[in-house]
Amino acid sequence: MHIAQNILDKVHQWLSPAFDEITQQEIKELMTSSPKELEDAFYKNLEFGTGGMRGIMGVGTNRINKYTLGKNTQGLSDYLKKSFPGEQLRVAIAYDCRHNSNTLAKVVADVFSANGIQVFLFSDLRPTPELSFAVKYLNCHTGVVLTASHNPPEYNGYKVYWQDGGQIVPPQDKEIIEEIEKLAYEDINFQANENLIQYIDKEIDDAFAASALENAGFNIPVSAKENLKIVFTSLHGTSIKAIPNVLDKAGYTKVQIVKEQALPDGNFPTVKSPNPEEPEALAMALALADETGADIVIGTDPDADRLGIAVRDNEDKMVLLNGNQTMIVMTAFLLEQWKRAGKITGKEFIGSTIVSTPMMLALGEYYGVECKVGLTGFKWIAKMIKDFPEKTFIGGGEESFGYMVGDAVRDKDAVASTLLICEIAALAKAAGSSIYQELQNLYADFGYYKEHLISITKKGMEGATEIKQMMTNFRENPVKELNGERVVFVEDYQSSKAKNMFSGEEEPLYLPKSDVLIYYLEDGSKICARPSGTEPKIKFYFSCNAPIEHTDEIEDTDAYLTEKIKHFITDLGLN
Structure with a gap:
């Protein structure tokens, strides 16, 4: 196959002495055995x-490696x-x-320490x-976690946090990227200063658990x-290090752990997707x-920021709640607790995103609490807390x-959320009800909201082009x-404009471009409709x-409403 010259230029750069022999050998093998894979590994830089x-x-500019x-x-x-x-x-x-997470974390620690930065x-x-x-x-200036969340086993990732504990947001993200792009690979200082690397564990674990119990x-x-009666699974991930301990400290004695999935394992051997x-x-x-x-099932993803929940319905059968339903139950409970404690003063807020259920707005309005809505991703909810220090985040x-x-915590948190849903x-249950019945009661009070998600996977360079063209088609037609x-x-949100399709009038949107x-x-x-920021997918969110x-x-x-959504999907040509 023909590979563009600009891609070959990158490949040859990685065959220079700045890269170790193992990396160079892997590239040479790809050149002869899998040129298509070689192209995908170098056609762009990871963003x-x-x-x-x-x-x-793997090796390449579009891969996670040292x-x-x-x-x-x-x-x-x-x-x-x-x-x-x-x-x-x-x-x-x-x-x-994940595979290589510990070694990659040490590489990251080495580079920071080589630059005179104290590493924990x-x-x-x-x-x-x-x-x-x-x-x-x-009191750190920044933080990094090596994770690819729920992506398949061959993935890994790198998330950056700032002083407030939230992920980086504009303009810092672009400014950091500019600094990265100024560099050649030869500029990386890998020479660790071990005196600046301090290992941490129990003290932080105990403080983190105490914080979850408090909040x-x-x-x-x-x-x-x-x-x-609780069944918990960590899906071979990190939550096994925290959630059983927090539930025990909180006083939950009937917790059964799915033993086959309790051992951390980057292959995630018992599931198709973690x-x-x-x-x-x-x-x-x-x-x-x-x-x-059991009354409730709780499962978390590999890095323990997401949680899935199943509860018993009115016929005593276990049913899975979607993320919107879980969010509504949790938020309604928190708002009611705050109201009963007399803590709602008009200076509080709850947070959600533009692709999540509008029922959050209805809840906020009823309790007299502002619901702030941001772009997709928890970094935007964390940014709300930072941007409005005079307000209290519930x-x-x-x-x-x-x-x-x-x-x-300034990111989604399956540890504290697990405790909350158990509370x-x-x-x-003590009142003769259930989470399922509580959700039904909320629907009776605020209206029935139905959400549905379709994800279309388009891998590689061609897939990225297809996704981009789909969004272009929706904009042009x-x-x-x-x-x-x-x-x-x-x-x-790319043009930052909202258009009235009847009058043709346009209004500005004040969230960042996306x-x-x-x-x-x-x-x-x-x-x-939005392309995923973490996977080779385009996603369509339906709410009625x-x-x-x-x-x-x-x-x-x-x-x-299910039938209505089916017609929406057909009319959009997504069947």
């Missing part, structure tokens, strides 16, 4: 997306020195269960939210906690729950199974009608709702 930088591990991460770290070191002149810089580093490196794998917590707890624990009767968004990932936990009569989430309680479940419902407004399109229909439905007066209406309303 920071919604959740940092993620990619397949050189791409070393260059990131050298550029970040240079940026820190410019941002904090004269200060003794401090950085915290964590890593998850976790001695073993830890949850991503614990890294966010550690950045603030240790997500409520005065639930001991008897209620002891009566709740993603609690996928029903199959919780199959073993659901089987154990049915065997033991909690917030996004549809992709992430939630954050309070502001001690809700224990209290509901805007949808005017779906299922007989006219499009009223179109929000284009490759996102949202259609609002005259019946209140909402459809969003209808008023109901009683929980008896839920089944028929769900069927009606």
